[in-house]
Structure formats: C-alpha cells, structure tokens
Amino acid sequence: MILGLMQTSPLLVSGILRYAASAHGGREIVSRLIDEPIWRYNYEGLARRAAQAAHALARLGVKPGDRVTSLAWNTHRHLELFYAAPGLGAVLHTANPRLSDEQIVFTINHAASRVLLFDRNFADLVARLAPRLTSIETFVMLSDAERTHPAGVEAASYEALIAGEAGTFDWPTMDENAGAFLCYTSGTTGDPKGVLYSHRAVVLHAMAGGLASAFGLTAFDVVMPCSSLYHATAWGLPFTAPICGAKLVLPADKMDGASLHRLIQDEGVTFTGGVPTIWTMYLAYLEQTGERPVALKRVVIGGSAVPRAMAETFKTRYGVDVLQIWGMTETCPLGVIATPTPALAALGEDAMNEAIWTRQGRLQFGIELRVEAEDGSEAPRDGETSGALKVRGPWVVRRYYRKDEDAADVDGWFDTGDIATLDQNGFLRITDRQKDVIKSGGEWISSIDLENIAAGCPGVKIAAVVGVPHPKWEERPLLVIETHEGAAVAKADVLAFLEPRIVKWWTPDDVVFAPVPLTATGKIDKKVLREAWRSHLTG
C-alpha cells in the first residue's frame, strides 16, 4: 500500500455551517415558534447565533465530550443547538417528547446530560421529570426573557443567555469520528437504545441525501422538514439543505393540514417530508378545502410504509412526486430512496409509477443491503424471496451507546429486524417487521401489504393489520380501521374492496372499527393492538 497524498481535513458538522454562511449566507431560514411571531433570518444569522449559543454552553461549563439534551420542536433555536453543541465538541441528545415519562427520564439519565434545553410548551413535562433527572445541572427554556416563566424548575432564558455572547466561534478541529448526536430508538421492546452519530456519519449522510439520485436538492429549493428534529435529526435535512443552499422552513409543532399548507403557500415550499400520518392529514385538508399547493414538487415520506393511494393522489391530483424512503434511527436514518431509473422509465410512466409507489426505495451509494435467508445465505435478488434485511456502511450503527457488545456482526452487517425482498434493479420492498409478521398455517402474510391495500378503501384513514391467535391456523390477520371523520364505512365495504386485490387466504378474519394507536415515532403501535385484540378470534 502507498498512502495517498491528499489533505485529511476532518468531516465536521461545523464545516457545514461555515460553508453555508459563506456560500449561501443570504439564503433565508423561516421558523414558526410556539407562541411567538414567525422568525426570519438566514444562514449568516444561523452561524452568528449558533456561535453565541456555543459560547453560552461553554460558559455553563459544557466541554467537549459532554452531553446536552434538547426537548424541542422544529424551530430555529433547535437548529442553532444542532450546530452549537456538536460544533464545540459536545454531543446533542435530542430527546423524544412522545416517549413515556419513564423513557424520557431513562434516556436523559442514560446520556448523563448536563444541560436540558426545552421549548415552552414542555415546561410542565420538565417540571414533572426534573426530580428524577440525576445529571442535569442547568435548565434552559428556549424562549425570550419576557416569555420565560417559572416552570417548576429554575430555568434560564435561552435568549437572555446568548444575548451578550460573541457572534463568532473558533470551531475546534477534532477527530471526525467524535460523537455529535445521540438519538434513541423508541424502545418498542425494552429500554430505548442510544445511537451515537459521529460527525463523519452525519456529514457523509447529509451529502448523500443531497444527490440527484436521492433528494436532489438545489439552491432553488425551499425545504420544510416535517419529520421531527428530535427523531434521527429529521432525516439529515438540517444539514442537507444548507449544503445545497436551499431555503429552510421550520414548522415548529404545527403539523396540522391548515398550518402546513399556509407555510407551503406563503414560503413557496418545493420540498417537504415526514411520516405518512402527517400527509394523510394534509391530503384530507386539501380535499376538504379544494386548495392546491402551488410550488410543491416533491414530498419524501418514510418511517412506515407509504400507502400506494397516498403516492398516487399526490401525483395525479396535485402533480407532486412522492419519494419513499426506508431507514431507521440506526442508519442516521437514510437507507434507501425510491427514485426513478432509465430502465424503469423505458417501461412507460404507468409501470414506472407502479414500481416506485410500491417499493421502499433503491440502493444508494454508502449503504449496502443484504437480504438473508434462514440458513444465512444471501437470498436471490428476484423481488420475490424475502428474508432478514441487513445493512452496513459508514452511517450505520456499530455499537449502541454504553453497551459492551457490537450491534453489527464482525463483517459489519447490522440486522434491521425488517423482512424484505430485493429485486434485480436494486429496489427494496419491506414486507414486515420481524416481530409483526403474521404466520398463518405456516405461511407468512405481509401486514404491510394488507394495510397498504386497505388504506386505499374510500373513507379509511388508517388501516392496521395484526396477527391474533387462532385455534386452527395459529394466527390470522385482524384488520383494525380508523375512518376519516364523518365517513360511513362498513365491514362489508372493506371486504368487498379487498376481495379483487388480494389472494383469498389473506382475507382478514374480521374487520373492526377503532382508533389506531401510534408509537412515539408515528408508527402503528402493533404491540398495543395485539394486546387489545388478542382474544378476538378465540373468545
């Protein structure tokens, strides 16, 4: 081997900020806030206030390697922390407010965070948790001095804290493998697990996200992340947008259809993204009001399977392309993205749309995929043979935070817990999570496929399928449906809708109408559903 003779400048989050401020300094950032007027500044302003925040954190005693926790929505102040904490060498733990009290306390104590910075409307939550937070020394409310009210804990005002600080910071050069963000999985089984993203992983992931074969962002785009900043760094958009020079629009906690539509229209949003539930609400809003998004071109959707009907409605009614992504907290989170290829385009628009609307995405440079059969051999890439999905790459977890053993095997393969197929074009299709698979008479039924089809039935808002114990077949599918407000849908309508679209033995043994519980990350909570309906077929 002979070493290359190029420079080895580390890939650091602060490098993104420095670049955006110098190359796209005037490009706007717009943020809704909890109960303050809309905030406007630009990348230059972000660099200035992130520097002030870094000085303030340092003054509070935060040193490289320390953890600080945010409990916050998608706002410019949260964005500033995304750069301030990792920039100075600390780690930002983005706590997920949708977890249970116990789990939030667990994650903050597990992270051993020294500072907790929280949005105003989490004041009661923080007051409730504070006595159990063993490592927090300073509480900071992300608010101006006038609006910071006593929260049951003594909290400083973020604005007062940063006000007198210098607007430049000598961002240190450090090892690109240093930890930058600590994101916890939602812990559907056991305690949440911490995934510690390195600067290198964050920067490579953000660069890959911007590629034309991925999000394809340019300086003309206006990007509004509706995936939460606290959940796997909002799919890296707070980094990809500045790298591409895109305008950034932050919706705070207002994810209802009317609020999102207002921002989309007023700010000229061209690109947005979030979990399917948000877009179900948004499409219902457009339908009810007859409004149409003007500039919107692409919506990236992931976190759980995108119903085909959702992608089709966006495209055929509003001319908006849906890019489905698959990923997880352990993959930073981007794994695959469903974008077209010449081979698909050659098949014609309908066939291409069909392929894209029914698959999670395509192999991206940086993430290797392997579908493994039960005997450990690699399953053929035929789009039919399913198996355990494993991944590896520079933004895939190696070991969970404070665990003694690696989460990936010796060759780097991390078992995602998903069941999938891969086809000859490199398209991935998730058929289930290992723990959600329905085993009926020894055969597998894909709950995701059934949900996807049932979601297309008129009047259905959310369709959830779980396997419930059955005396003869071991398990059979039960379909739980939450309808749109005011929609009258009967069991017979749903079964008639499914009949021509599925093989007979997949037909759910029953269809029930009930609210569908969601997890902290917006996915159907199958554990709760299975528990609630477990004796439905056995009596």
Ligand code: ADP
């Ligand atoms: P959690 O903390 O709930 O595990 P993650 O966001 O890490 O939150 O969840 C990752 C899981 O979400 C994946 O393993 C997969 O099961 C599911 N998932 C993500 N995107 C998709 C998608 N497009 N289609 C189907 N399932 C998806």
